[in-house]
Amino acid sequence: MTWTWFHRLASPPHLYRTAGRLTPWFAWPAALLIIAGLIGGLWLAPPDYQQGDAYRIMYVHAPSAWLSLMVYTIMAVAGAIGLIWRMKAAHALAAAAAPIGASFTLATLVTGSLWGKPMWGTYWQWDPRLTSELLLFFLYLGYMGLRAAFEDLQRADRVSAVLAVVGVINVPIIHYSVVWWNSLHQGPSVMYLGKPTMPPSMLVPLLLMFFGFTLFFGAVLLVRLQGEVLNRERAARWVEEEVGA
Amino acid sequence: MSELSVVPSLVSPERVPRSAPGAAAVAWMMLERDLKLAFRKASQLVQPLAFFAMVTTLFPLAITPELTRLRHIASGVLWAAALLSSLLALEFLFRDDAQDGTLEQYALSGRALTGLLAAKTAAHWLLTGLPLALIAPLAAVSLGVPAHALPGILASVTLGTVTMSLLGAVGAALTLGVRRAGALLSLLTLPLAIPVLIFGAHATQLAIRGEPYGASLTLLAALAVFGMTVAPLAAAAAVRINLE
Amino acid sequence: MMRFLYMGGYYPWVWPAYVVTFGVMGLNIYWAKRLRERARRAARRRLQTQEEP
Numbered sequence: 258m259t260w261t262w263f264h265r266l267a268s269p270p271h272l273y274r275t276a277g278r279l280t281p282w283f284a285w286p287a288a289l290l291i292i293a294g295l296i297g298g299l300w301l302a303p304p305d306y307q308q309g310d311a312y313r314i315m316y317v318h319a320p321s322a323w324l325s326l327m328v329y330t331i332m333a334v335a336g337a338i339g340l341i342w343r344m345k346a347a348h349a350l351a352a353a354a355a356p357i358g359a360s361f362t363l364a365t366l367v368t369g370s371l372w373g374k375p376m377w378g379t380y381w382q383w384d385p386r387l388t389s390e391l392l393l394f395f396l397y398l399g400y401m402g403l404r405a406a407f408e409d410l411q412r413a414d415r416v417s418a419v420l421a422v423v424g425v426i427n428v429p430i431i432h433y434s435v436v437w438w439n440s441l442h443q444g445p446s447v448m449y450l451g452k453p454t455m456p457p458s459m460l461v462p463l464l465l466m467f468f469g470f471t472l473f474f475g476a477v478l479l480v481r482l483q484g485e486v487l488n489r490e491r492a493a494r495w496v497e498e499e500v501g502a
Numbered sequence: 503m504s505e506l507s508v509v510p511s512l513v514s515p516e517r518v519p520r521s522a523p524g525a526a527a528v529a530w531m532m533l534e535r536d537l538k539l540a541f542r543k544a545s546q547l548v549q550p551l552a553f554f555a556m557v558t559t560l561f562p563l564a565i566t567p568e569l570t571r572l573r574h575i576a577s578g579v580l581w582a583a584a585l586l587s588s589l590l591a592l593e594f595l596f597r598d599d600a601q602d603g604t605l606e607q608y609a610l611s612g613r614a615l616t617g618l619l620a621a622k623t624a625a626h627w628l629l630t631g632l633p634l635a636l637i638a639p640l641a642a643v644s645l646g647v648p649a650h651a652l653p654g655i656l657a658s659v660t661l662g663t664v665t666m667s668l669l670g671a672v673g674a675a676l677t678l679g680v681r682r683a684g685a686l687l688s689l690l691t692l693p694l695a696i697p698v699l700i701f702g703a704h705a706t707q708l709a710i711r712g713e714p715y716g717a718s719l720t721l722l723a724a725l726a727v728f729g730m731t732v733a734p735l736a737a738a739a740a741v742r743i744n745l746e
Numbered sequence: 747m748m749r750f751l752y753m754g755g756y757y758p759w760v761w762p763a764y765v766v767t768f769g770v771m772g773l774n775i776y777w778a779k780r781l782r783e784r785a786r787r788a789a790r791r792r793l794q795t796q797e798e799p
Contacts, residue, residue, distance in 0.1 A: 299764075300750065310754035317767035340739070357774055364770040368763040375759050395693040402689055406680040415743045416676055420690065423672055423736050427694050430725075434697035441704065473771060480778040487785035497793055500786045 267346045270495035273486045276479040283476035290469030297462030305459075311375045316462060318368040320470035321361045322386075325393055326428075328358030328474065332400070333425035336418030345489050348414035351421065352404065353481035357474060359397035365390050385439040389432045396424050410489060528613055529621035536625035546594065550587040550630050551637055557583035558641040569646030576645040577706035580655065581662070581699050583641070584634055588663055589688050591630045592670040593677075595622070596741070600678055606745055615741060620734040623671040631663030647710050654709025654719075661722040662702040668729035669694050675740035697725055 265271050298316035305312040332351045339347035369387050370380045381387070403420055407413035455463075490496055523531070540547060561579045562572055572579075599605040599622075608618050638659040639652040647655070673691040677683035705718035753760045 304754055309756060310760060311756040313753070313756075313760050314763040317763055321767060321770075356777065360770050360774055364767050367766045371759045371763040371766075375756055392693050392696055395689065399686070399690040399693065402686050403676060403680075406677070406683070406686055412679065412743060412746070416679070416740060419672075419736055419740045419743065420676055423732070424694070426732065427697075430697050431693070434700045438700045438704070473774075477774045477778045480775075480782050484778070484782035484785035487782075487789050490789070491792070496789050500789045500793070 267342075267344050269346065269486050269490050269493070270499070272346050272349075273483055273495075273499060276482045276486070280476055280479045283472045283479060287469050287472035287476055290465050290472065294462045294465035294469055297458075297465060302459045302462055303456075308376065311372065312459075314368055314372040316466050318365060318372055319463065320466045321365040321368060322390065323467060324470055324474055325358055325362035325365050325390065327471070328354050328361065329393065329396070329421075329428065330425060332358065333421040336421040340415060340418050340422075345414075346486065348418065349485035349489055350478070350482055351418060352414065353478050353485045355397065355401050355404070357477055357481070359394065359401060361470075361474075362390060362394045362397055366394060383439070385432075385436045388439070389435050392431055392435070393428065396428070400424065525614065525617055529617050532618055532621040533625050533628075536622055537628065540625070540629050546591070547629055547633070550590045551633055553590055554583050554587040554634060554637065555641060557586060558645065562645070573646040573648075573710060576642060576647050576710060577703045579645060580638055580642060580659070580706060581703040584638060584659055584662065584702075585666065585692065585695055585699060587634060588630060588666040588670065589691060591626070592674045592687055592691070593684055595626055595671060595674040596678055597674075600745075605741065609742060609745055615738040616734045619671060619675070619737045619741065620730070623667050623734065623737070626671070627664055627667040631667050632660070634663055635660040642706075648712075650712060651706070651709040654715050655706055657719055658702050658705040658709070658715070658722060661719065661726050662698045664726040665698045665722070665729045666695060668726070668733035669698075671737045672733050672740065675737040675744070678741060678744040698722065701725065 266275070294316060298313055302313070304310045332354045335347045335351040335354070338344055339351065366387065369390065373382055373384070373387070374380050400417055400420055404413045404417045407416065487496065487500070558579055561575065565575070566572065596605060599608075609615055611618075635656055639655050642652060642655050643649075669691050673687050676690060677687050680686060701718045701721045705715040705722065708715035708718065751757060751761075
C-alpha cells in the first residue's frame with residue numbers, strides 16, 4: 258500500500274493544480290445529470306397517486322438533504338485528518354465545504370416547508386426530519402461562527418476541526434432523540450421518502466439528481482478549495498507561477 | 503508528518519517526579535482550589551440561580567397565573583430555564599485561569615490536561631449545576647407541579663446539568679481565544695444540548711403525570727457518561743490549540 | 747405547456763422550491779468563484795509588496 262498520492266495531495270501546489278484540472282470533470286457531468294433529472298422528474302415521471310404533482314419537490318428536496326448531511330461528515334473527517342496529520346490541505350477542504358453544506362441545509366428547510374404546505378396544510382410542522390435539519394443548520398452556523406471568530410487562520414482551522422468532530426459524534430444522537438421525541442407526540446409524518454415501491458420512472462430521476470447534486474458539490478468545493486489553499490499559503494514560489502504576479 | 507499526536511504539546515513537558523502526588527490527588531487539589539476561589543466571589547454563584555428563578559417567573563406573568571394550566575408547560579419552562587442559566591456561567595469557566603497564565607502552567611505541568619480539565623468541570627458542576635438542581639423543585643412547585651413529582655425533577659435536573667457542564671466545558675475551551683464569546687458560545691452549545699432537553703423534559707413530564715420515568719433518567723445518565731468520556735478529551739485538545 | 751406549468755394545482759409550491767434550490771446553486775457558484783478570485787488577488791498583492799523593498 259503506497260501512501261504517496263495522499264502525501265502528494267497534501268502539498269499545496271499539487272492540490273491547487275489538481276483541483277483546477279478536476280473542476281470541469283465534476284461540473285459538466287453535474288450539469289448533464291441535473292438537466293436529465295429535471296426532465297425526468299418534472300416532465301416524464303407520472304404524478305403520484307396520493308400527492309399529485311406536489312411530490313416533485315422531492316427531486317430537489319431529497320438531494321439537498323443528502324448533501325447537508327454528507328458535507329457535515331466530510332467536514333468532520335477532513336478536520337480530524339487535519340488535526341491528526343497536521344495537514345493544512347485537509348483544513349482548507351473543511352473550510353471550503355462548510356458554506357456549501359450550510360446553504361444546502363437552508364435549501365432543504367425551505368423546500369421541505371414548501372412541500373409541507375400542500376401536504377400538511379402548514380408551512381412548518383415539527384416533523385423529525387425537518388427538526389433535525391434545523392438543528393443541523395444551527396450546527397453549521399456555530400461552526401462558521403467559530404471559524405470567523407479567529408483572526409489567525411491556522412488556529413481557526415484547528416479549533417473548528419475539534420468542534421466538527423464533536424458535532425459529528427452528536428449528529429446521530431440529536432437525530433435519534435428528535436425522532437424519539439416526535440414519536441411521543443404523534444406528529445404527522447407524511448413525507449414521501451422511504452416509500453419502498455417507487456416505480457422506475459420516478460426513481461431514476463431521483464437517482465440522477467442525487468448524483469448530479471453530489472458532483473455539483475464536488476465542483477464548487479474544488480473551486481473554493483483553490484481559494485482556501487491560496488489563502489493558507491504565504492509567499493511560496495508556486496503561488497507566483499500560478500497567479501502570475 | 504510522522505508525528506501522530508492529536509494535540510501538539512507546547513514544549514515537551516517536564517517529567518513528573520516520582521515523589522509528586524498521583525493523578526487523583528492532583529485532580530482533588532484542583533477541585534478544592536476551584537471551590538475555594540469560587541466561594542470568595544459568592545455573587546457569581548448566586549447569579550445563575552437568580553437568573554433561573556427570574557426566567558421561571560416570566561412564564562406565569564406572560565401566559566397565565568392558573569396553576570392547572572402552568573402545570574402543563576412546567577417541564578418545558580424548567581428545562582429551558584435550566585439550559586439557559588447553565589450557559590450563563592460558562593464564559594468564566596476557563597477565562598480567569600487563561601488570563602493570568604494558570605492554564606498554561608497546567609498545560610506545561612506534565613500532567614494529563616484531560617484530567618485537570620475534568621476536575622475543573624466537576625467543580626463547575628458542583629458550583630452551578632447542583633445548586634440549580636436543588637432549586638428546580640422549588641421553581642416547579644411555583645408552577646403548580648404536585649409534590650410527588652419533585653424527586654423526579656431533582657434527579658433529572660441533576661443528571662442533565664452534568665451533561666450541560668461537560669458540553670459547556672467543550673464550548674468554553676473552543677471559544678477561549680475569542681473576545682466576547684457569549685452569543686457564539688450559546689450557538690455552539692445549545693444544539694448539542696438538545697438530547698438533554700428532550701430526555702430531561704420528558705422525564706419531568708412523566709414525573710408530573712405520576713408515570714414511571716426511569717427510562718428517560720437512564721437515557722440522561724447515558725448521555726452524562728458518554729459526555730464524561732468524550733468532553734474532557736475535546737476540551738483538552740481545544741485548550742492546547744488556543745494556548746499555542 | 748400550460749398544464750405542465752400548472753402542476754396539477756401545486757404550482758405555488760413546486761416552482762418556488764425549484765427556484766430556491768437553483769438559486770442556492772447559482773449563489774454557490776458565484777461565491778466560490780468570488781472566493782477564488784479574492785484569494786488570487788490577495789496573493790498577487792502579497793507577492794508585489796514583497797518584491798518592492
